[in-house]
Amino acid sequence: MxxxxxxxxxxxxxxxxxxxxxxxxxxxxxxxxxxxxxxxxxxxxxxxxxxxxxxxxxxxxxxxxxxxxxxxxxxxxxxxxxxxxxxxxxxxxxxxxxxxxxxxxxxxxxxxxxxxxxxxxxxxxxxAGVCAHIAIVGTAGVKTGDRVLVHAAAGAIGGMAVQLCRHLGAEVTGTCSARNADHVRALGADRVIAYDVEDFTVAAGEQDVVLDLLGGNVHARSRTVLRPGGMLVWLIALPFGKEDDGRDVVVRQAIIKxxxxxxxxxxxxxxxxxxxxxxxxxxxxxxxxxxxxxxxxxxxxxxxxxxxxxxxxx
Ligand SMILES: NC(=O)c1ccc[n+]([C@@H]2O[C@H](COP(=O)([O-])OP(=O)(O)OC[C@H]3O[C@@H](n4cnc5c(N)ncnc54)[C@H](OP(=O)(O)O)[C@@H]3O)[C@@H](O)[C@H]2O)c1
Incomplete structure (x- = not known):
């Protein structure tokens, strides 16, 4: 072969x-x-x-x-x-x-x-579907009415995650570049934050769940948009700093198995x-x-x- x-x-x-x-x-x-x-x-x-x-x-x-x-x-x-x-x-x-x-x-x-x-x-x-499913269903347990912020919503896994959240009845916000805003809306996002136009920590409002597909700086800043007890789910192996900002949030890796x-x-x-x-x-x-x-x-x-x-x- x-x-x-x-x-x-x-x-x-x-x-x-x-x-x-x-x-x-x-x-x-x-x-x-x-x-x-x-x-x-x-x-x-x-x-x-x-x-x-x-x-x-x-x-x-x-x-x-x-x-x-x-x-x-x-x-x-x-x-x-x-x-x-x-x-x-x-x-x-x-x-x-x-x-x-x-x-x-x-x-x-x-x-x-x-x-x-x-x-x-x-x-x-x-x-892409398996990763999104493990993150959104298996790890975050997203349910009807949850407010979910999906980073990299124009990417392969993010795009699947937006569709899945929509299907589960969640209120979905996606981050992507401005050129992909219409694409992410068409996937079912209620709201889009263009990372090259707006700062998601200002625009997102309070979220129950954030899906981090980017890591680094985005990971640390994502903690600030979560409600007390909210969950940050990640599946990127980039290193991030010490998480000692005193916030009451759950941080969980989506283990892709x-x-x-x-x-x-x-x-x-x-x-x-x-x-x-x-x-x-x-x-x-x-x-x-x-x-x-x-x-x-x-x-x-x-x-x-x-x-x-x-x-x-x-
Ligand atoms: N640890 C694990 O087990 C595991 C498993 C699977 C995947 N991953 C990782 O998860 C990540 C996502 O995978 P993928 O396949 O979905 O990647 P992908 O399809 O290549 O995603 C790329 C997307 O990232 C978006 N993006 C870049 N910078 C952004 C920013 N600052 N804010 C919002 N969106 C931004 C881009 O949006 P625009 O085009 O609009 O700029 C692009 O569409 C990868 O790093 C992958 O290695 C890890």
């Missing part, structure tokens, strides 16, 4: 298109012909070697945290999936990833694809139309290095950059 691999940590040019042996599904595994994969910021950080303290990865490594495709084979003990099924899946950073024509995944990380979506759309929903229940919940929300796939652009697999340059330059916005594995740039 063809795959994108880096053989040492470094910049995007380390991503090379290579031939690799076809994987063979072991017991409890599913062999998937991959059609689409989303490029997530973590793929770039992993390739740079920035995440070795979190994920013990040793190159050579095929990146890729999720995908969508067609079942081509099943290992022993697998029930519920057959060759020809359309599925979407997640991959762990420590495993061989999905920037490849074929991937083997344990059955617990595979779920039937929403019928209304195509492969590119299904890939775009997977990791995929499981079959969350995968199924995300797919069901997508099937029902509550989670719309957000796709910024689509590139062929062989342009993975260019995809990483775009993501690292901060030029990706309004959703996932997706690699179409079956499309050639030739």
């Amino acid at each position: 063809k795959a994108i691999r880096f053989d040492r940590f470094g910049g995007p040019r380390e991503l090379q298109l290579v031939d690799m042996p076809d994987p063979v599904p072991g017991d409890g595994e599913i062999l998937i012909e991959v059609h689409a994969v989303s490029v997530v910021p973590g793929d770039c950080k992993l390739r740079n070697g920035d995440l070795v303290d979190h994920f013990p990865v040793t190159p050579p490594k095929v990146p890729g945290r999720d995908g969508a495709g067609i079942v081509r084979g099943v290992g022993g003990g697998v029930a519920g999936f057959s060759p020809g099924d359309r599925v979407c899946f997640t991959c762990q950073h420590v495993d061989q990833g999905s920037y490849a024509e074929l991937a083997c995944r344990p059955v617990a990380e595979v779920v039937a694809m929403p019928e209304r979506l195509d492969f590119v759309e299904a890939a775009a929903v997977m990791h 995929d499981n079959p229940e969350i995968l199924s919940a995300v797919v069901a929300l997508a099937e029902e139309g509550h989670l719309r796939p957000l796709i910024s652009r689509v590139l062929p697999l062989e342009e993975a290095a260019q995809a990483h340059r775009i993501v690292e330059a901060g030029e990706n916005t309004r959703g996932r950059l997706v690699l179409d594995v079956r499309r050639s740039s030739a």
Whole structure:
């Protein structure tokens, strides 16, 4: 099979298109012909070697945290999936990833694809939807009437979080650049704060929950907009200063651990139309290095950059 691999940590040019042996599904595994994969910021950080303290990865490594495709084979003990099924899946950073024509995944990380979506759309929903679900539902427990501030609402996870909050009946405010204000409103935000125009600590008013997808300075300042007892949920590993401002707020990390229940919940929300796939652009697999340059330059916005594995740039 063809795959994108880096053989040492470094910049995007380390991503090379290579031939690799076809994987063979072991017991409890599913062999998937991959059609689409989303490029997530973590793929770039992993390739740079920035995440070795979190994920013990040793190159050579095929990146890729999720995908969508067609079942081509099943290992022993697998029930519920057959060759020809359309599925979407997640991959762990420590495993061989999905920037490849074929991937083997344990059955617990595979779920039937929403019928209304195509492969590119299904890939775009997977990791972003799972992260948003874990943060908003599993960690913050957002409920009807809650006031929720979602930072980076024009990003892939933020965009999913806005839709999820809207579906749950929360009052959602999103932060993004002014050029993306209409996009975030269209996702269901009641209010938008353009970070290049306004200071959210002044404009946001009191919130029950803040979702921090930016870290650093935004993290520390987010504490100031929470009501007493409110919750700051974060999933960015940037360091932030000592939290000794005396405020009565709960600060909780959203731990991103995929499981079959969350995968199924995300797919069901997508099937029902509550989670719309957000796709910024689509590139062929062989342009993975260019995809990483775009993501690292901060030029990706309004959703996932997706690699179409079956499309050639030739
Ligand atoms: N720790 C974990 O387990 C974990 C898991 C998943 C993701 N993450 C991290 O979570 C972060 C978000 O991921 P993602 O995939 O959603 O990223 P993304 O799609 O690349 O998000 C980028 C967005 O950030 C917005 N942004 C930049 N500066 C901003 C500011 N000052 N205020 C508001 N918005 C701002 C941009 O908005 P504009 O385009 O409008 O400028 C852009 O749309 C990443 O850093 C990722 O690595 C961590």
